[in-house]
Amino acid sequence: xxxxxxxxxxxxxxxxxxxxxxxxxxxxxxxxxxxxxxxxxxxxxxxxxxxxxxxxxxxxxxxxxxxxxxxxxxxxxxxxxxxxxxxxxxxxxxxxxxxxxxxxxxxxxxxxxxxxxxxxxxxxxxxxxxxxxxxxxxxxxxxxxxxxxxxxxxxxxxxxxxxxxxxxxxxxxxxxxxxxxxxxxxxxxxxxxxxxxxxxxxxxxxxxxxxxxxxxxxxxxxxxxxxxxxxxxxxxxxxxxxx
Amino acid sequence: xxxxxxxxxxxxxxxxxxxxxxxxxxxxxxxxxxxxxxxxxxxxxxxxxxxxxxxxxxxxxxxxxxxxxxxxxxxxxxxxxxxxxxxxxxxxxxxxxxxxxxxxxxxxxxxxxxxxxxxxxxxxxxxxxxxxxxxxxxxxxxxxxxxxxxxxxxxxxxxxxxxxxxxxxxxxxxxxxxxxxxxxxxxxxxxxxxxxxxxxxxxxxxxxxxxxxxxxxxxxxxxxxxxxxxxxxxxxxxxxxxxxxxxxxxxxxxxxxxxxxxxxxxxxxxxxxxxxxxxxxxxxxxxxxxxxxx
Numbered sequence: 216x217x218x219x220x221x222x223x224x225x226x227x228x229x230x231x232x233x234x235x236x237x238x239x240x241x242x243x244x245x246x247x248x249x250x251x252x253x254x255x256x257x258x259x260x261x262x263x264x265x266x267x268x269x270x271x272x273x274x275x276x277x278x279x280x281x282x283x284x285x286x287x288x289x290x291x292x293x294x295x296x297x298x299x300x301x302x303x304x305x306x307x308x309x310x311x312x313x314x315x316x317x318x319x320x321x322x323x324x325x326x327x328x329x330x331x332x333x334x335x336x337x338x339x340x341x342x343x344x345x346x347x348x349x350x351x352x353x354x355x356x357x358x359x360x361x362x363x364x365x366x367x368x369x370x371x372x373x374x375x376x377x378x379x380x381x382x383x384x385x386x387x388x389x390x391x392x393x394x395x396x397x398x399x400x401x402x403x404x405x406x407x408x409x410x411x412x413x414x415x416x417x418x419x420x421x422x423x424x425x426x427x428x429x430x431x432x433x434x435x436x437x438x439x440x441x442x443x444x445x446x447x448x449x450x451x452x453x454x455x456x457x458x
Numbered sequence: 459x460x461x462x463x464x465x466x467x468x469x470x471x472x473x474x475x476x477x478x479x480x481x482x483x484x485x486x487x488x489x490x491x492x493x494x495x496x497x498x499x500x501x502x503x504x505x506x507x508x509x510x511x512x513x514x515x516x517x518x519x520x521x522x523x524x525x526x527x528x529x530x531x532x533x534x535x536x537x538x539x540x541x542x543x544x545x546x547x548x549x550x551x552x553x554x555x556x557x558x559x560x561x562x563x564x565x566x567x568x569x570x571x572x573x574x575x576x577x578x579x580x581x582x583x584x585x586x587x588x589x590x591x592x593x594x595x596x597x598x599x600x601x602x603x604x605x606x607x608x609x610x611x612x613x614x615x616x617x618x619x620x621x622x623x624x625x626x627x628x629x630x631x632x633x634x635x636x637x638x639x640x641x642x643x644x645x646x647x648x649x650x651x652x653x654x655x656x657x658x659x660x661x662x663x664x665x666x667x668x669x670x671x672x673x674x675x676x677x678x679x680x681x682x683x684x685x686x687x688x689x690x691x692x693x694x695x696x697x698x699x700x701x702x703x704x705x706x707x708x709x710x711x712x713x714x715x716x717x718x719x720x721x722x723x724x725x726x727x728x729x730x731x732x733x734x735x736x737x738x739x740x741x742x743x744x745x746x747x748x749x750x751x752x
Contacts, residue, residue, distance in 0.1 A: 219560035220561070223553060227546070227548055230548040290546050293543065294540055297512065301510050301531055304561045305532070
Protein backbone atom coordinates (compact mmCIF):
# COMPACT_ATOMS: atom_id res chain seq x y z
CA UNK A 216 0.00 0.00 0.00
CA UNK A 217 2.75 2.39 1.03
CA UNK A 218 4.88 1.10 -1.81
CA UNK A 219 2.18 1.97 -4.35
CA UNK A 220 1.94 5.46 -2.93
CA UNK A 221 5.73 5.83 -2.94
CA UNK A 222 5.85 4.77 -6.58
CA UNK A 223 3.06 7.16 -7.50
CA UNK A 224 4.72 10.09 -5.77
CA UNK A 225 8.19 9.28 -7.14
CA UNK A 226 6.86 9.31 -10.68
CA UNK A 227 5.26 12.68 -10.12
CA UNK A 228 8.45 14.05 -8.64
CA UNK A 229 10.67 12.85 -11.48
CA UNK A 230 8.40 14.62 -13.96
CA UNK A 231 8.69 17.94 -12.17
CA UNK A 232 11.22 19.91 -14.22
CA UNK A 233 11.75 22.47 -11.46
CA UNK A 234 13.50 19.92 -9.31
CA UNK A 235 15.97 19.05 -12.06
CA UNK A 236 16.50 22.69 -12.90
CA UNK A 237 17.15 24.07 -9.44
CA UNK A 238 18.72 21.18 -7.63
CA UNK A 239 20.80 19.57 -10.40
CA UNK A 240 21.35 21.88 -13.35
CA UNK A 241 21.82 25.03 -11.25
CA UNK A 242 24.66 23.76 -9.05
CA UNK A 243 26.37 21.91 -11.92
CA UNK A 244 26.47 25.04 -14.09
CA UNK A 245 27.62 27.12 -11.11
CA UNK A 246 30.36 24.62 -10.44
CA UNK A 247 31.57 24.57 -14.03
CA UNK A 248 31.75 28.38 -14.13
CA UNK A 249 33.14 29.21 -10.70
CA UNK A 250 35.19 26.24 -9.52
CA UNK A 251 38.33 27.46 -11.27
CA UNK A 252 38.39 30.87 -9.61
CA UNK A 253 39.82 30.34 -6.21
CA UNK A 254 42.70 28.04 -7.08
CA UNK A 255 45.70 28.50 -4.90
CA UNK A 256 44.01 28.70 -1.50
CA UNK A 257 42.95 25.68 0.40
CA UNK A 258 39.33 25.71 1.54
CA UNK A 259 38.06 23.76 4.53
CA UNK A 260 41.40 21.96 4.42
CA UNK A 261 40.75 20.75 0.88
CA UNK A 262 41.69 21.49 -2.67
CA UNK A 263 39.22 24.18 -3.82
CA UNK A 264 37.87 22.01 -6.62
CA UNK A 265 36.81 19.47 -4.01
CA UNK A 266 35.60 21.97 -1.41
CA UNK A 267 33.47 23.84 -3.94
CA UNK A 268 32.17 20.55 -5.32
CA UNK A 269 30.86 19.61 -1.90
CA UNK A 270 29.48 23.09 -1.22
CA UNK A 271 27.51 23.11 -4.47
CA UNK A 272 26.44 19.48 -4.09
CA UNK A 273 25.06 20.48 -0.70
CA UNK A 274 23.45 23.55 -2.25
CA UNK A 275 21.61 21.38 -4.81
CA UNK A 276 20.67 18.80 -2.22
CA UNK A 277 19.21 21.35 0.19
CA UNK A 278 17.33 23.01 -2.70
CA UNK A 279 15.76 19.69 -3.73
CA UNK A 280 14.93 18.56 -0.22
CA UNK A 281 13.24 21.83 0.72
CA UNK A 282 11.36 21.97 -2.56
CA UNK A 283 9.84 18.51 -2.13
CA UNK A 284 8.73 19.33 1.39
CA UNK A 285 7.14 22.58 0.31
CA UNK A 286 5.10 20.92 -2.49
CA UNK A 287 2.99 19.47 0.31
CA UNK A 288 1.48 22.91 0.58
CA UNK A 289 -0.03 22.71 -2.92
CA UNK A 290 -1.24 19.19 -2.34
CA UNK A 291 -2.95 20.28 0.81
CA UNK A 292 -4.61 23.22 -0.91
CA UNK A 293 -5.75 21.02 -3.79
CA UNK A 294 -7.51 18.71 -1.33
CA UNK A 295 -5.27 15.83 -2.36
CA UNK A 296 -4.10 15.03 1.16
CA UNK A 297 -7.71 15.17 2.35
CA UNK A 298 -8.65 12.76 -0.43
CA UNK A 299 -5.89 10.37 0.67
CA UNK A 300 -7.15 10.57 4.25
CA UNK A 301 -10.42 8.93 3.20
CA UNK A 302 -8.57 5.89 1.86
CA UNK A 303 -7.08 3.07 3.93
CA UNK A 304 -3.61 4.64 3.59
CA UNK A 305 -2.66 5.87 7.09
CA UNK A 306 -1.78 9.55 7.32
CA UNK A 307 1.55 8.69 8.95
CA UNK A 308 2.57 6.78 5.81
CA UNK A 309 1.90 9.84 3.69
CA UNK A 310 4.30 11.88 5.83
CA UNK A 311 6.86 9.06 5.80
CA UNK A 312 6.80 8.88 2.01
CA UNK A 313 7.12 12.65 1.71
CA UNK A 314 10.09 12.76 4.08
CA UNK A 315 11.75 9.84 2.32
CA UNK A 316 11.30 11.36 -1.14
CA UNK A 317 12.57 14.70 0.09
CA UNK A 318 15.74 13.20 1.50
CA UNK A 319 16.33 10.98 -1.54
CA UNK A 320 16.28 14.05 -3.77
CA UNK A 321 19.73 14.83 -2.30
CA UNK A 322 21.33 12.09 -4.41
CA UNK A 323 21.02 13.49 -7.95
CA UNK A 324 22.76 16.82 -7.21
CA UNK A 325 25.57 15.21 -5.23
CA UNK A 326 26.19 12.70 -8.01
CA UNK A 327 25.88 15.29 -10.80
CA UNK A 328 28.21 17.84 -9.23
CA UNK A 329 30.59 15.01 -8.37
CA UNK A 330 30.69 14.00 -12.04
CA UNK A 331 31.28 17.59 -13.12
CA UNK A 332 34.20 17.83 -10.67
CA UNK A 333 35.61 14.59 -11.95
CA UNK A 334 35.41 15.70 -15.58
CA UNK A 335 36.53 19.31 -15.10
CA UNK A 336 39.19 19.03 -12.41
CA UNK A 337 39.96 15.32 -12.27
CA UNK A 338 38.70 15.24 -8.71
CA UNK A 339 39.12 11.64 -7.65
CA UNK A 340 37.87 10.13 -4.44
CA UNK A 341 38.03 6.41 -3.71
CA UNK A 342 34.84 4.41 -4.16
CA UNK A 343 34.68 3.88 -0.41
CA UNK A 344 34.94 7.60 0.24
CA UNK A 345 32.20 8.28 -2.33
CA UNK A 346 29.96 5.75 -0.60
CA UNK A 347 30.47 7.45 2.76
CA UNK A 348 30.02 10.88 1.17
CA UNK A 349 26.70 9.92 -0.45
CA UNK A 350 25.45 8.28 2.72
CA UNK A 351 26.28 11.28 4.89
CA UNK A 352 24.96 13.80 2.36
CA UNK A 353 21.72 11.80 2.38
CA UNK A 354 21.46 11.30 6.15
CA UNK A 355 22.35 14.93 6.73
CA UNK A 356 19.22 16.10 4.90
CA UNK A 357 17.04 15.24 7.91
CA UNK A 358 16.81 18.83 9.27
CA UNK A 359 16.02 20.19 5.80
CA UNK A 360 13.39 17.55 5.10
CA UNK A 361 11.73 18.50 8.39
CA UNK A 362 12.01 22.21 7.60
CA UNK A 363 10.45 21.63 4.15
CA UNK A 364 7.58 19.65 5.66
CA UNK A 365 7.07 22.33 8.29
CA UNK A 366 6.62 24.89 5.51
CA UNK A 367 4.51 22.50 3.44
CA UNK A 368 2.09 21.78 6.27
CA UNK A 369 2.23 25.19 7.88
CA UNK A 370 1.98 27.66 5.01
CA UNK A 371 -0.48 28.36 2.22
CA UNK A 372 0.83 27.67 -1.30
CA UNK A 373 1.04 31.40 -2.07
CA UNK A 374 3.44 31.87 0.83
CA UNK A 375 5.14 28.48 0.89
CA UNK A 376 6.98 28.91 -2.40
CA UNK A 377 8.53 32.33 -1.79
CA UNK A 378 9.19 31.45 1.86
CA UNK A 379 10.88 28.27 0.77
CA UNK A 380 13.06 30.15 -1.70
CA UNK A 381 13.98 32.87 0.78
CA UNK A 382 14.82 30.44 3.58
CA UNK A 383 16.85 28.37 1.17
CA UNK A 384 18.79 31.33 -0.18
CA UNK A 385 19.59 32.72 3.27
CA UNK A 386 20.67 29.34 4.62
CA UNK A 387 22.71 28.48 1.53
CA UNK A 388 24.53 31.82 1.24
CA UNK A 389 25.17 32.39 4.94
CA UNK A 390 26.07 28.72 5.40
CA UNK A 391 28.90 29.10 2.91
CA UNK A 392 27.55 26.72 0.27
CA UNK A 393 27.97 29.22 -2.59
CA UNK A 394 30.86 31.40 -1.52
CA UNK A 395 33.12 29.65 1.03
CA UNK A 396 32.62 30.83 4.60
CA UNK A 397 36.38 31.18 4.93
CA UNK A 398 36.09 34.44 2.96
CA UNK A 399 33.41 35.85 5.30
CA UNK A 400 34.12 38.54 7.93
CA UNK A 401 34.52 37.01 11.35
CA UNK A 402 31.03 37.70 12.71
CA UNK A 403 29.42 36.14 9.64
CA UNK A 404 31.78 33.21 9.89
CA UNK A 405 30.61 32.55 13.41
CA UNK A 406 27.01 32.71 12.21
CA UNK A 407 27.78 30.32 9.35
CA UNK A 408 29.21 27.80 11.77
CA UNK A 409 25.93 27.75 13.69
CA UNK A 410 23.80 27.08 10.60
CA UNK A 411 22.65 23.62 9.52
CA UNK A 412 23.75 24.26 5.93
CA UNK A 413 27.41 24.78 6.90
CA UNK A 414 27.34 21.78 9.21
CA UNK A 415 25.69 19.70 6.51
CA UNK A 416 28.43 20.54 4.00
CA UNK A 417 30.97 19.89 6.72
CA UNK A 418 29.89 16.24 6.69
CA UNK A 419 31.11 16.14 3.09
CA UNK A 420 34.25 18.23 3.63
CA UNK A 421 35.36 15.99 6.50
CA UNK A 422 34.67 12.85 4.51
CA UNK A 423 36.62 14.13 1.50
CA UNK A 424 39.53 14.94 3.82
CA UNK A 425 39.37 11.42 5.20
CA UNK A 426 38.20 12.49 8.64
CA UNK A 427 35.16 11.82 10.77
CA UNK A 428 32.80 14.82 11.01
CA UNK A 429 33.47 16.84 14.20
CA UNK A 430 31.13 16.17 17.12
CA UNK A 431 30.23 19.85 17.48
CA UNK A 432 28.91 19.86 13.90
CA UNK A 433 26.85 16.74 14.45
CA UNK A 434 25.35 18.18 17.61
CA UNK A 435 24.36 21.35 15.78
CA UNK A 436 22.67 19.30 13.05
CA UNK A 437 20.81 17.29 15.66
CA UNK A 438 19.72 20.46 17.45
CA UNK A 439 18.36 21.98 14.22
CA UNK A 440 16.59 18.68 13.45
CA UNK A 441 14.85 18.80 16.82
CA UNK A 442 13.77 22.41 16.29
CA UNK A 443 12.49 21.85 12.75
CA UNK A 444 10.92 18.56 13.81
CA UNK A 445 8.91 20.29 16.52
CA UNK A 446 7.75 22.99 14.13
CA UNK A 447 6.84 20.38 11.51
CA UNK A 448 4.88 18.33 14.03
CA UNK A 449 3.02 21.42 15.19
CA UNK A 450 2.23 22.48 11.60
CA UNK A 451 1.12 18.96 10.74
CA UNK A 452 -1.24 18.67 13.69
CA UNK A 453 -2.67 22.08 12.99
CA UNK A 454 -3.35 21.26 9.34
CA UNK A 455 -4.87 17.86 10.20
CA UNK A 456 -7.15 19.46 12.78
CA UNK A 457 -8.45 21.80 10.13
CA UNK A 458 -9.25 18.82 7.94
CA UNK B 459 -27.21 -3.13 13.62
CA UNK B 460 -26.16 -4.98 10.51
CA UNK B 461 -28.43 -3.08 8.21
CA UNK B 462 -27.19 0.31 9.34
CA UNK B 463 -24.43 1.98 7.38
CA UNK B 464 -24.12 5.27 9.23
CA UNK B 465 -25.49 6.36 12.57
CA UNK B 466 -25.16 9.90 13.88
CA UNK B 467 -26.55 10.58 17.36
CA UNK B 468 -26.83 14.03 18.81
CA UNK B 469 -23.97 15.40 16.73
CA UNK B 470 -23.03 18.98 17.49
CA UNK B 471 -20.09 20.84 16.06
CA UNK B 472 -18.95 24.42 16.41
CA UNK B 473 -16.27 26.28 14.52
CA UNK B 474 -15.49 29.23 16.73
CA UNK B 475 -18.73 31.14 17.12
CA UNK B 476 -20.42 29.31 14.23
CA UNK B 477 -22.62 26.38 15.13
CA UNK B 478 -22.23 24.13 12.08
CA UNK B 479 -24.27 21.23 13.43
CA UNK B 480 -26.74 21.32 16.24
CA UNK B 481 -27.93 18.00 17.63
CA UNK B 482 -28.10 16.02 14.40
CA UNK B 483 -29.58 12.52 14.56
CA UNK B 484 -29.44 10.50 11.39
CA UNK B 485 -29.45 6.81 10.57
CA UNK B 486 -28.66 5.65 7.07
CA UNK B 487 -29.67 2.16 6.09
CA UNK B 488 -27.48 -0.08 4.05
CA UNK B 489 -28.28 -0.15 0.35
CA UNK B 490 -30.08 3.17 0.32
CA UNK B 491 -29.35 6.26 -1.74
CA UNK B 492 -29.67 9.23 0.56
CA UNK B 493 -29.46 12.89 -0.39
CA UNK B 494 -28.28 15.39 2.15
CA UNK B 495 -29.99 18.52 0.98
CA UNK B 496 -29.56 22.03 2.22
CA UNK B 497 -28.46 25.52 1.28
CA UNK B 498 -24.83 26.53 1.55
CA UNK B 499 -23.83 26.73 5.19
CA UNK B 500 -26.46 24.23 6.32
CA UNK B 501 -23.83 21.88 7.72
CA UNK B 502 -23.75 19.29 4.92
CA UNK B 503 -20.00 19.27 4.47
CA UNK B 504 -19.43 19.20 8.22
CA UNK B 505 -21.79 16.23 8.54
CA UNK B 506 -19.98 14.45 5.71
CA UNK B 507 -16.57 15.24 7.24
CA UNK B 508 -17.68 13.78 10.55
CA UNK B 509 -18.90 10.58 8.89
CA UNK B 510 -15.54 10.25 7.18
CA UNK B 511 -13.55 10.84 10.34
CA UNK B 512 -11.98 14.03 8.96
CA UNK B 513 -13.63 16.22 11.56
CA UNK B 514 -14.33 15.17 15.12
CA UNK B 515 -17.82 15.79 16.43
CA UNK B 516 -17.95 18.27 19.30
CA UNK B 517 -20.75 16.35 20.94
CA UNK B 518 -22.56 13.11 20.14
CA UNK B 519 -21.44 9.83 18.61
CA UNK B 520 -20.92 8.58 15.10
CA UNK B 521 -20.51 5.05 13.80
CA UNK B 522 -19.98 3.71 10.30
CA UNK B 523 -20.88 0.02 9.96
CA UNK B 524 -20.72 -0.10 13.75
CA UNK B 525 -17.11 1.11 13.80
CA UNK B 526 -15.55 4.51 14.29
CA UNK B 527 -15.35 6.38 10.97
CA UNK B 528 -11.55 6.18 11.04
CA UNK B 529 -11.65 2.40 11.48
CA UNK B 530 -14.19 2.00 8.67
CA UNK B 531 -12.06 4.14 6.37
CA UNK B 532 -8.94 2.23 7.36
CA UNK B 533 -10.70 -1.05 6.58
CA UNK B 534 -11.46 0.15 3.06
CA UNK B 535 -15.23 0.15 3.54
CA UNK B 536 -15.64 3.80 2.58
CA UNK B 537 -14.93 5.73 -0.60
CA UNK B 538 -15.44 9.45 -0.87
CA UNK B 539 -15.44 12.24 -3.37
CA UNK B 540 -14.71 15.46 -1.59
CA UNK B 541 -16.09 18.87 -2.40
CA UNK B 542 -13.95 21.43 -4.23
CA UNK B 543 -10.99 19.11 -4.48
CA UNK B 544 -8.44 19.99 -7.13
CA UNK B 545 -5.88 17.89 -8.93
CA UNK B 546 -2.17 17.39 -8.43
CA UNK B 547 0.41 17.45 -11.22
CA UNK B 548 1.87 15.36 -12.87
CA UNK B 549 0.05 12.04 -13.12
CA UNK B 550 -2.04 10.27 -15.71
CA UNK B 551 -5.63 9.25 -15.11
CA UNK B 552 -4.60 5.61 -15.13
CA UNK B 553 -1.92 6.21 -12.47
CA UNK B 554 -4.38 8.01 -10.22
CA UNK B 555 -7.02 5.28 -10.31
CA UNK B 556 -4.34 2.58 -10.08
CA UNK B 557 -3.10 4.24 -6.91
CA UNK B 558 -6.62 4.24 -5.48
CA UNK B 559 -7.06 0.56 -6.39
CA UNK B 560 -3.82 -0.39 -4.71
CA UNK B 561 -4.84 1.31 -1.47
CA UNK B 562 -7.98 -0.83 -1.03
CA UNK B 563 -8.08 -4.51 -0.11
CA UNK B 564 -10.63 -5.59 -2.71
CA UNK B 565 -10.68 -3.12 -5.62
CA UNK B 566 -12.73 -3.16 -8.80
CA UNK B 567 -10.89 -4.53 -11.85
CA UNK B 568 -9.13 -1.67 -13.65
CA UNK B 569 -10.95 -2.02 -16.96
CA UNK B 570 -14.31 -2.12 -15.30
CA UNK B 571 -13.47 0.84 -13.10
CA UNK B 572 -12.31 2.95 -16.04
CA UNK B 573 -15.42 2.01 -17.97
CA UNK B 574 -17.79 2.65 -15.07
CA UNK B 575 -16.35 6.06 -14.31
CA UNK B 576 -16.29 6.96 -18.00
CA UNK B 577 -12.51 7.17 -18.06
CA UNK B 578 -11.56 4.55 -20.64
CA UNK B 579 -10.73 7.13 -23.31
CA UNK B 580 -8.98 9.41 -20.84
CA UNK B 581 -6.74 6.81 -19.18
CA UNK B 582 -3.52 8.01 -20.79
CA UNK B 583 -4.22 11.71 -20.34
CA UNK B 584 -2.75 13.93 -17.65
CA UNK B 585 -5.13 14.57 -14.78
CA UNK B 586 -4.15 18.23 -14.54
CA UNK B 587 -4.92 18.79 -18.21
CA UNK B 588 -8.53 17.63 -18.17
CA UNK B 589 -11.63 19.79 -18.18
CA UNK B 590 -13.38 20.39 -14.87
CA UNK B 591 -16.02 17.75 -15.55
CA UNK B 592 -13.46 15.19 -16.70
CA UNK B 593 -11.26 15.81 -13.67
CA UNK B 594 -14.34 15.32 -11.53
CA UNK B 595 -14.87 11.92 -13.13
CA UNK B 596 -11.34 10.96 -12.17
CA UNK B 597 -12.14 11.80 -8.58
CA UNK B 598 -15.28 9.70 -8.90
CA UNK B 599 -13.13 6.85 -10.21
CA UNK B 600 -10.82 7.36 -7.23
CA UNK B 601 -13.74 7.12 -4.79
CA UNK B 602 -15.15 4.07 -6.53
CA UNK B 603 -11.87 2.19 -7.02
CA UNK B 604 -12.00 0.22 -3.80
CA UNK B 605 -15.60 -0.95 -4.37
CA UNK B 606 -16.51 0.65 -1.03
CA UNK B 607 -19.63 -0.44 0.84
CA UNK B 608 -20.37 3.21 1.53
CA UNK B 609 -19.85 5.78 -1.19
CA UNK B 610 -19.94 9.38 0.00
CA UNK B 611 -20.22 12.17 -2.57
CA UNK B 612 -20.01 15.76 -1.40
CA UNK B 613 -21.61 18.03 -4.03
CA UNK B 614 -20.43 15.67 -6.76
CA UNK B 615 -21.85 17.22 -9.92
CA UNK B 616 -20.92 20.88 -9.57
CA UNK B 617 -18.39 20.86 -12.41
CA UNK B 618 -20.38 18.57 -14.74
CA UNK B 619 -22.53 19.49 -17.70
CA UNK B 620 -26.01 18.07 -18.10
CA UNK B 621 -25.03 15.03 -20.17
CA UNK B 622 -22.20 14.17 -17.78
CA UNK B 623 -24.58 14.51 -14.85
CA UNK B 624 -27.08 12.06 -16.28
CA UNK B 625 -24.36 9.53 -16.98
CA UNK B 626 -22.91 10.08 -13.52
CA UNK B 627 -26.20 9.43 -11.74
CA UNK B 628 -26.89 6.41 -13.87
CA UNK B 629 -23.58 4.98 -12.70
CA UNK B 630 -24.25 5.84 -9.09
CA UNK B 631 -27.62 4.13 -9.33
CA UNK B 632 -26.33 0.94 -10.78
CA UNK B 633 -23.69 0.91 -8.05
CA UNK B 634 -26.35 1.34 -5.38
CA UNK B 635 -28.45 -1.39 -7.01
CA UNK B 636 -25.69 -3.85 -6.11
CA UNK B 637 -26.45 -3.27 -2.43
CA UNK B 638 -23.96 -0.48 -1.83
CA UNK B 639 -24.92 2.54 0.23
CA UNK B 640 -24.66 5.97 -1.36
CA UNK B 641 -24.83 9.28 0.45
CA UNK B 642 -24.59 12.47 -1.51
CA UNK B 643 -24.93 16.09 -0.58
CA UNK B 644 -26.40 18.72 -2.84
CA UNK B 645 -28.01 22.11 -2.64
CA UNK B 646 -30.09 21.37 -5.72
CA UNK B 647 -33.50 20.08 -4.88
CA UNK B 648 -34.22 18.57 -8.28
CA UNK B 649 -31.06 16.49 -8.05
CA UNK B 650 -32.09 15.09 -4.68
CA UNK B 651 -35.61 14.62 -6.00
CA UNK B 652 -34.57 12.66 -9.05
CA UNK B 653 -31.76 10.55 -7.73
CA UNK B 654 -32.31 9.73 -4.06
CA UNK B 655 -34.54 7.18 -2.33
CA UNK B 656 -34.58 9.42 0.65
CA UNK B 657 -33.99 13.11 1.20
CA UNK B 658 -32.68 14.54 4.43
CA UNK B 659 -33.02 18.30 4.56
CA UNK B 660 -30.58 20.25 6.69
CA UNK B 661 -30.81 23.90 7.60
CA UNK B 662 -28.63 25.80 10.04
CA UNK B 663 -27.14 22.56 11.32
CA UNK B 664 -30.46 20.90 12.08
CA UNK B 665 -32.52 18.25 10.36
CA UNK B 666 -35.69 19.97 9.15
CA UNK B 667 -37.25 17.29 6.95
CA UNK B 668 -36.63 13.63 6.22
CA UNK B 669 -38.53 11.43 3.83
CA UNK B 670 -38.95 10.04 0.33
CA UNK B 671 -38.82 12.54 -2.53
CA UNK B 672 -42.62 12.28 -2.82
CA UNK B 673 -43.02 13.07 0.84
CA UNK B 674 -40.68 16.03 0.63
CA UNK B 675 -42.54 17.26 -2.44
CA UNK B 676 -45.88 16.84 -0.68
CA UNK B 677 -44.68 19.29 1.93
CA UNK B 678 -44.82 21.84 -0.85
CA UNK B 679 -48.56 21.53 -1.51
CA UNK B 680 -50.04 22.64 -4.87
CA UNK B 681 -47.81 24.28 -7.43
CA UNK B 682 -48.89 27.01 -9.80
CA UNK B 683 -47.27 29.41 -12.19
CA UNK B 684 -49.27 32.57 -12.93
CA UNK B 685 -48.60 35.54 -15.21
CA UNK B 686 -50.23 38.30 -17.25
CA UNK B 687 -50.98 37.30 -20.83
CA UNK B 688 -50.99 40.81 -22.34
CA UNK B 689 -53.03 39.52 -25.24
CA UNK B 690 -50.44 37.04 -26.39
CA UNK B 691 -51.94 33.77 -27.66
CA UNK B 692 -51.91 31.07 -24.98
CA UNK B 693 -52.74 28.05 -27.13
CA UNK B 694 -49.45 26.26 -26.66
CA UNK B 695 -49.20 26.69 -22.91
CA UNK B 696 -50.71 23.28 -22.18
CA UNK B 697 -47.83 21.69 -24.03
CA UNK B 698 -45.15 23.21 -21.86
CA UNK B 699 -43.13 20.81 -19.72
CA UNK B 700 -44.80 19.88 -16.45
CA UNK B 701 -48.11 21.62 -17.18
CA UNK B 702 -51.25 19.75 -16.11
CA UNK B 703 -53.90 22.34 -16.73
CA UNK B 704 -54.29 25.85 -18.06
CA UNK B 705 -56.74 28.27 -16.54
CA UNK B 706 -57.40 31.69 -18.01
CA UNK B 707 -58.81 34.32 -15.65
CA UNK B 708 -59.27 37.38 -17.81
CA UNK B 709 -55.79 38.42 -18.80
CA UNK B 710 -54.22 36.33 -16.07
CA UNK B 711 -53.08 32.79 -16.87
CA UNK B 712 -52.65 30.19 -14.13
CA UNK B 713 -50.83 26.98 -14.93
CA UNK B 714 -50.97 24.02 -12.58
CA UNK B 715 -47.78 22.05 -12.90
CA UNK B 716 -45.90 19.00 -11.65
CA UNK B 717 -42.66 20.88 -11.78
CA UNK B 718 -43.01 24.59 -11.34
CA UNK B 719 -39.31 25.18 -11.82
CA UNK B 720 -39.16 23.56 -15.24
CA UNK B 721 -42.34 25.26 -16.35
CA UNK B 722 -41.01 28.54 -15.12
CA UNK B 723 -37.80 27.98 -17.07
CA UNK B 724 -39.75 27.19 -20.26
CA UNK B 725 -41.65 30.46 -19.93
CA UNK B 726 -38.53 32.50 -19.52
CA UNK B 727 -37.81 34.83 -22.38
CA UNK B 728 -41.39 35.00 -23.63
CA UNK B 729 -41.93 38.37 -22.08
CA UNK B 730 -44.85 37.56 -19.81
CA UNK B 731 -45.21 40.01 -17.00
CA UNK B 732 -46.18 39.59 -13.40
CA UNK B 733 -44.84 36.06 -13.23
CA UNK B 734 -45.63 34.44 -9.93
CA UNK B 735 -44.64 30.96 -8.80
CA UNK B 736 -46.29 29.38 -5.79
CA UNK B 737 -45.52 26.11 -4.13
CA UNK B 738 -42.54 25.32 -6.32
CA UNK B 739 -40.04 22.80 -5.07
CA UNK B 740 -37.64 25.64 -4.54
CA UNK B 741 -40.24 27.58 -2.63
CA UNK B 742 -40.99 24.51 -0.52
CA UNK B 743 -37.31 24.05 0.05
CA UNK B 744 -36.93 27.67 1.00
CA UNK B 745 -39.80 27.49 3.44
CA UNK B 746 -38.37 24.31 4.94
CA UNK B 747 -34.92 25.69 5.38
CA UNK B 748 -35.74 29.18 6.54
CA UNK B 749 -38.84 28.30 8.51
CA UNK B 750 -41.04 30.81 6.68
CA UNK B 751 -43.07 30.89 3.49
CA UNK B 752 -42.45 33.50 0.90
